[in-house]
Amino acid sequence: MTRVTIAVAQRPYEAWIENGLLSRAGTLLREILPGQKRLFVVTVGPVRRKWGRKLTASLEAADFKALLIEMPDGETHKKLASIEQLAEKLAQHGADRDSTILAFGGGVVGDVAGLLASLYMRGVDVVQVPTTVLAQLDASVGGKTGVNLRAGKNLLGTFHQPRAVLIDPAVLATLPEREFHSGLYEALKCAVIGNPDLFHQFEQNKDKILKRDPASLERIITDSVHLKASVVSADERENGLRRVLNFGHTIGHALEAETGYRRLLHGEAVAWGMIAATNIALSVGRTDSVTAGRIADAILGLGSLPEVNVSGRKILKRIQADKKTRNGVVHFILPREVGKVEVVDGLPAPVVIQAVDELRRLSRK
Numbered sequence: 320m321t322r323v324t325i326a327v328a329q330r331p332y333e334a335w336i337e338n339g340l341l342s343r344a345g346t347l348l349r350e351i352l353p354g355q356k357r358l359f360v361v362t363v364g365p366v367r368r369k370w371g372r373k374l375t376a377s378l379e380a381a382d383f384k385a386l387l388i389e390m391p392d393g394e395t396h397k398k399l400a401s402i403e404q405l406a407e408k409l410a411q412h413g414a415d416r417d418s419t420i421l422a423f424g425g426g427v428v429g430d431v432a433g434l435l436a437s438l439y440m441r442g443v444d445v446v447q448v449p450t451t452v453l454a455q456l457d458a459s460v461g462g463k464t465g466v467n468l469r470a471g472k473n474l475l476g477t478f479h480q481p482r483a484v485l486i487d488p489a490v491l492a493t494l495p496e497r498e499f500h501s502g503l504y505e506a507l508k509c510a511v512i513g514n515p516d517l518f519h520q521f522e523q524n525k526d527k528i529l530k531r532d533p534a535s536l537e538r539i540i541t542d543s544v545h546l547k548a549s550v551v552s553a554d555e556r557e558n559g560l561r562r563v564l565n566f567g568h569t570i571g572h573a574l575e576a577e578t579g580y581r582r583l584l585h586g587e588a589v590a591w592g593m594i595a596a597t598n599i600a601l602s603v604g605r606t607d608s609v610t611a612g613r614i615a616d617a618i619l620g621l622g623s624l625p626e627v628n629v630s631g632r633k634i635l636k637r638i639q640a641d642k643k644t645r646n647g648v649v650h651f652i653l654p655r656e657v658g659k660v661e662v663v664d665g666l667p668a669p670v671v672i673q674a675v676d677e678l679r680r681l682s683r684k
């Protein structure tokens with residue numbers, strides 16, 4: 320089993336990663352929470368139906384009383400009303416300040432249960448048990464919680480670091496194909512940001528990864544968590560370094576918003592965003608054509624992406640209005656070489672517009 324330490328200031332914690340870990344979740348949690356009796360497991364229908372029994376059996380064998388609390392599935396339920404409903408249920412079942420919440424699901428459950436934990440009785444512990452690729456290698460590590468407002472995504476949230484993160488890549492076997500695929504782009508993102516060896520795995524081991532070979536998945540998730548953990552440990556509150564994790568996201572977020580969050584899954588939008596960022600880097604001379612070609616090939620080699628038909632000009636407008644734009648300065652994370660990115664601002668507008676317009680042509684191929 321791999322243990323990755325997330326060295327945040329207040330209380331460092333570990334991410335535990337291993338195929339089949341779910342059946343040992345109880346034993347592990349017994350070590351982390353020796354005196355705890357009750358656990359409140361926040362989850363969604365699809366995850367409960369496929370994996371709920373396995374988790375609760377393991378918890379009960381370790382002498383926990385586990386109560387499963389279901390929230391409705393899907394991004395549309397990542398809203399404050401869900402927090403209130405879940406909190407009412409916690410209160411009805413007698414959860415107190417010493418209770419622990421388990422977030423058992425994808426990024427939506429992780430964000431909602433994390434925010435719930437940070438608010439319930441002014442803060443209780445949360446353990447993340449992520450079940451999608453995206454949640455395992457990204458959302459469950461780093462302590463960001465949040466819900467959406469009508470005005471935008473993740474506008475209401477807190478930092479609330481989990482007590483532990485339990486990652487069982489074996490649960491990815493039941494993930495719908497498109498969700499699975501979409502999460503892989505985030506792993507590729509980690510590779511480009513800081514791990515050439517992980518990038519090689521995508522180049523050389525692509526078929527195994529796409530077939531969900533358990534050992535290959537365990538490896539790419541472990542490498543990605545390592546990368547995220549090192550970035551988060553160095554910059555817990557996203558003041559500087561943590562921004563590199565936004566590679567592909569500046570344009571990706573704008574693409575998601577411009578297409579009304581209906582056309583693209585998050586990872587797919589990030590994939591397009593990484594291609595655009597790579598083209599920008601190439602046209603301003605920050606990277607070379609060999610590197611740019613490798614990155615684009617790795618992304619496009621994972622399979623076809625939904626077509627994007629957006630105007631570069633509109634995307635640039637959205638980027639300029641984004642909450643992450645500080646003092647009107649737009650920062651782009653551009654690849655320099657595989658495993659190395661840099662923060663660049665002051666890019667000429669036409670370069671950005673052209674790189675986005677180019678996506679339209681690429682996606683028709």
Ligand SMILES: NC(=O)c1ccc[n+]([C@@H]2O[C@H](COP(=O)([O-])OP(=O)(O)OC[C@H]3O[C@@H](n4cnc5c(N)ncnc54)[C@H](O)[C@@H]3O)[C@@H](O)[C@H]2O)c1
Pocket residue numbers: 363364365366369392393394397424425426427428430450451452453454457458459460461462463464473490491492493494495498585
């Ligand atoms: N907190 C962070 O740092 C952070 C980082 C990235 C993304 N996020 C958030 O994560 C959310 C997206 O997360 P997501 O992509 O995991 O989506 P999701 O949580 O909606 O899960 C996708 C779908 O897969 C189903 N599912 C989950 N695990 C399954 C399994 N093992 N088998 C079968 N079905 C399963 C879910 O029920 C859901 O229908 C977004 O709201 C995003 O803002 C947060």
Ligand SMILES: [Zn+2]
Pocket residue numbers: 457505568585589
């Ligand atoms: Zn992302």
